[in-house]
Amino acid sequence: MSGLVGLLFASAAGASEAVAPAKPDLVKGQATSTQICVACHTADGSRGSPANPILQGQHPQYLVKQLTEFKAGQRRNAIMQGMAAALSEEDMRNVAAFYASKQAKPGFSRDAGLVALGERIYRGGIADRQVPACAACHSPNGAGMPAQYPRLAGQHSDYTELQMNAFRSGTRANSLQMNGVAAKMNDREIKAVSDYIAGLR
Secondary structure (H helix, E strand, C coil), rough: HHHHHHHHHHHHHHHHHHHHCCCCCCCHHHHHHHHHHHHHHHHCCCCCCCCCCCCCCCCCHHHHHHHHHHHHHHCCCCHHHHHHHHCCCCHHHHHHHHCCCCCCCCCCCCCCCHHHHHHHHHHCEHHHHCCCCCCCHHCCCCEEEECEECCCCCCCCCHHHHHHHHHCCCCCCCCHHHHHHHHCCHHHHHEEEEEEEECCC
């Protein structure tokens, strides 16, 4: 009987090992970054063009989610849909882990006149329009929450503003929560909070 129990445990252990995804390979992730992502996101996902997101230090689960949704057409962008189409699930996990392993460089705000408004919205929301504080989901220092909300601290203000406007118009439709938040904000408020986020440390 004990031999049978041991065999069952051995079989169960083998099955769980077979199901568990392989640990991300940072070397392969770097190769994907170098071959596919470098033109828009730089070799290590750092501070490239303000129109493109900084990927350094971003939660790997969030990056995999975005790549998966680009590939499936749930998030639309002609360039990214084409790039993601060539990636396997393993490629996505590897490149996401590679970018996540890098230390994000600090950013800075550019518009001193809007920083105070941006900080008020980020930390306290806009009560009369039921706009929640950004900090509630993305944390007070912009670190976000793995697998749920992305890191925002230091992100290019141009990119954040572009995404907020896309959420507001509905052209980016892969987060109903963000569609609802952005729909209640005007241009100045979006610009202010985007600029404040860029300087978060």
